[in-house]
Amino acid sequence: MGDVFSVILTSAALLFYVAGTVGLIRFPDTHSRLHALTKADNLGLGLLILGLMAQADGWVTLGKLLLTWVLALIAAGAAAQLVARTALGDRR
Amino acid sequence: MSGWFMFLATVLLLSLAGALWRVWSGPSQADRMMAAQLVGTGGVGVVLLLAAAGDWAMIDVAVVLALLAAFAAVAFVKAQTPQGAGDPEDDADG
Numbered sequence: 001m002g003d004v005f006s007v008i009l010t011s012a013a014l015l016f017y018v019a020g021t022v023g024l025i026r027f028p029d030t031h032s033r034l035h036a037l038t039k040a041d042n043l044g045l046g047l048l049i050l051g052l053m054a055q056a057d058g059w060v061t062l063g064k065l066l067l068t069w070v071l072a073l074i075a076a077g078a079a080a081q082l083v084a085r086t087a088l089g090d091r092r
Numbered sequence: 093m094s095g096w097f098m099f100l101a102t103v104l105l106l107s108l109a110g111a112l113w114r115v116w117s118g119p120s121q122a123d124r125m126m127a128a129q130l131v132g133t134g135g136v137g138v139v140l141l142l143a144a145a146g147d148w149a150m151i152d153v154a155v156v157l158a159l160l161a162a163f164a165a166v167a168f169v170k171a172q173t174p175q176g177a178g179d180p181e182d183d184a185d186g
Binding site: 007 | 097110120125129141154165
């Protein structure tokens with residue numbers, strides 16, 4: 001049961017990762033690229049971690065997986081804000 | 093199961109290759125920085141998949157990679173702002 005759960009979630013994660021990359025390549029404007037990149041990739045990472053949690057072999061691994069996701073979310077949110085403001089600065 | 097994770101890891105690496113195209117053609121510095129961020133996030137995903145396929149101890153590698161990707165963005169912002177102040181909204185030079 002756990003395997004089916006993992007396969008479904010990880011394939012959805014792959015979908016969002018690829019969507020983020022395609023968004024990064026095709027979007028016309030810097031900010032829209034940043035928007036696509038940050039959101040799609042973090043959702044992809046979140047789904048990936050949910051899928052892997054079904055495979056985790058213990059509470060410690062489960063905790064580390066969640067920690068990775070929380071750190072990645074906070075880091076990406078902050079970094080996206082900073083990069084967006086800097087990109088805004090370029091046009092000034 | 094680990095075969096499936098390996099397949100996912102390879103496809104993720106291909107999506108990272110797409111980010112390299114953005115690095116090459118990105119008009120502004122911010123676009124290149126975004127591609128570096130994508131490589132960071134994608135890299136965390138690949139390392140996590142390898143951890144699931146192989147040894148779970150590799151999760152620490154993923155945590156450190158996520159942290160370093162954030163610091164790369166901060167370093168970029170500090171380099172862009174005048175006098176390396178790091179605060180893009182701080183109009184020090186008026």
